Amino acid sequence: MDIEKLKFPIGKFEKPTALTKDILNRWISDISTFPKRLLNEVINLTDEQLDTPYRPDGWTIRQVIHHCADSHMNSLTRLKLALTEDQPTIKPYFEERWAELIDTKSMPIQPSLKMIEGIHERWTVLLNNLTDEQYGRIFIHPEHGKTYRVEENIGVYAWHCNHHLAHITETKKRNNWN
Template identity: 60%
Template sequence: MENQILEKLRHPIGKFTAPERYSKEYLAEKIAEIASFPEKLNKEVISLTEEQLDTEYRQDGWTIRQVIHHCADSHMNCFIRIKWALTEDKPTIKFYHEDLWSELEDNLTMPIQPTLSLLEGLHFRLAYLMKSLSEADLEKLFIHPEHNAKFKIKEIIGTYAWHGNHHLAHITELKKLKNWK
């Protein structure tokens, strides 16, 4: 039972499940989710106090502040990875230690407003670029050294839509649990 509760706190919307087929409709839906993420995130966090921002979404988890900054870190990496895949032949991307990045001073203490602004511009660019991709572009890939796996751009679109929703759910579930408005 405790393992189920912990898993629900870790993955409030479940783990990412790839579709059987990356249809145009599926990709358009996921790009729309990516485009709308900053607005949804802003709505959920803009009125939180400093104390609330520094609350862990689960025991031994990140604070809301860290989650917000992590989304920017991760999604900037996504943007660069897509650019590499579009301009190089099967590039091996640079792995980053998200756990160590989350412990850097900017992720621990920096105000969230600059990151919310960054996410707004970044997600506009991500969605704009993603909407412009041809069928051939969607098949381009990069190699992830941590997983020793190849990821196609079309797969990344689904993964990062899920990623934003996953972390947004960490925040909304904590707000429900704490009865924060």
Template identity: 50%
Template sequence: MTEQEFHKLRFPIGEFQKPEKIDAKHIANWIETIENLPSSILNLTEKLSEVELNYKYRPEGWTIKQVVHHCADSHINSITRFKLALTEHRPAIRPYFEDRFAKLSDYDEPLDSSISILKGVHQKLGILLKGLNDEELKREFVHPEYGKIYTIEETIGVYAWHSNHHLAHIKQAITGKGKYN
């Protein structure tokens, strides 16, 4: 497999591209994507067998189960990051080792708990994000892992992309029918 083919499997929708100017339409579309993630995941996974839930989306990639559990963990962190940025001056957020989380025992369990987490977190995210004014959208946090400052508005886009990115992984794994296991 070429490096380009591997990159396409890893990033089936491409990497996040921040628009030059983020406008209200971007924000509204991104929030809608974020709000829809739990039902989109449920629609893709609810009829899958245990064997299918363990399909990988690429060589050395995660299983569908791991992807769903990761989304729950990641988006728990996202709401915390948003709230820190809204309540503190340019806080440094805490990164975590996603790859190590994916090896923990809860990632082997059924998806029910992570789907429940996603439903609750995404409902709260929708409420929180829709209520932000222009000044709040410009608030910032520091991501020490990347040494970069992110605005809330950009981060809304990143999490919408993240939602679509992992939905594409799930679809890729289903279509691949275990060929990467």
């Protein structure tokens, strides 16, 4: 199978030319429903299945789940910084290094599933109550050398949820796991 398709089973994030309320609502729904959708896909996986990489030289499903908890925790913090500070510069982190830490490589997934559930519950409350002005607030990402509007970052993380969920669902399909 094509390595790019394995890396990006739903494609790369593409920002729409115009962001409508319908698009934002769909993105918020994707973020809101992610914990349940993820749980449904991973709850019955064995340790052997969880320790299966989703692609050659890629993370295991276990690492993907823990990565989602780490990444979404950071995204919620970035949102709160953007909402409470004037154009804050966020702190990037080395996700590939975090993925190699012992908690990510070998811990059971339940703590991260709980984190994701709580993070997404709080995140969704904020997202569902943003004003038009708050959608336009920005933060600066020094690693990427650009500014992100809150509304764009909602799309990035809706994509992120679906992207990593597809890593799991596609791995299950390829391996004929129920």
